[in-house]
Amino acid sequence: MISIDSFKSDTSEMVSLLKHLAEAESPTTNKAAVDHMGAIVAGEMERLGAHVEIDRQAEAGNNVIARWQGDSSLKNIVLLFHMDTVYPVGTVEHQPVLEKDGALFGSGVLDMKGGIAIFAEAVKKLREAGLMGKRSLAALFTSDEETGSHHSRAQIERLAREA
Template structure:
């Protein structure tokens, strides 16, 4: 498992580098073929190709496993943040998010095949190329395959205490553009309409839409505007990250954003954006799936599963609204996502592979 993980991590695969992601895809496809999978390469023009692997003749009522091959780390990251194993931890870009999840998936399937164990239903694994940038090309495949599945396992990293991720917030973004009127800051200041000043009013209004009781947050994370300090800025833009948990919250926020009005005469506001991933609540369907998984883990492995959640999103967010049972955080245990502190606990590779194999075999 460590050898394969090292190979995958040292094959860098930032989302926007198609050739790089395809190199990982080639490795994954090759490993799947070694396990006698039916492998299909789903082509993309701008982002990496997706890899679809199937064990069994029919995917209906089967097990669907979701992995992604892309990372947030640019090419060359390995020079300053190399793959390294020390003190029971494995460090490196993409170890946790989520190349360890790929290794765990393939190892679990390999162990079942080596035992001659036939899963009670078909197994399908989808390895996507664009999860870190919104899953724009993979979403339709995820949803189509999920509709045929009886259970979906998402191989993102577990919580630090090993808990599965049974709920996730939905994620969206608003983009706001303010138009003012440019003027010379010294000679014609009065005739200008300062777009940055106007945007300052809007930033405060938008931040106030956060409602912690509803688990709704808005974060103005990027602001731009102006051309020079001696010019009254004609334009300013912001990007707003939005996280929602409760049904109807996104629609409420859309309505509030449309109500935004200029505070300064002679300025205008334009709002755009959308919900990229809907919420994944811990509802009745997911609760029943977690209860079943917990019983299997206890009976087969003698371990107690724990449930948790996060404000981050994954491809599991696309599955939950379909009414299909989904268990996320099935991957390795570690921390430091998207940073040069990213690592996994080495022993979690085998532990999580055993868990996934037990759930596939006994679901």
């Protein structure tokens, strides 16, 4: 059984991942930076047993789709995340990621790199406990949410139809 206490007992991996994500700046308008973030996320999802697809984009950063296969006769569970931020490259130099009084501060920590780190920890715990469930799980990590999801909209809609 997984409990909230299992999350509280050891947050070191989750916090470490969140620091890494927050330190990897990824403003929407910088394709190379968002693609770098996508490579980090893709690697983390592969480490967690996902089949990873890269949805290559010409103008915006690439989107990442992570899938864990389940029973194909059932509808998928689909989760949506975004990797881009509003902060320009260089922000981390004058506003470094900071851990203080049990909290983490930095660009994108709340919106939405924290969600990515929590999701990764949840998948890790579910896999360790053998509780991934019967349904396939798909997670879409988009590159352009902060500017309206114009380049990721087709993927969002496609995955929504699978749910």
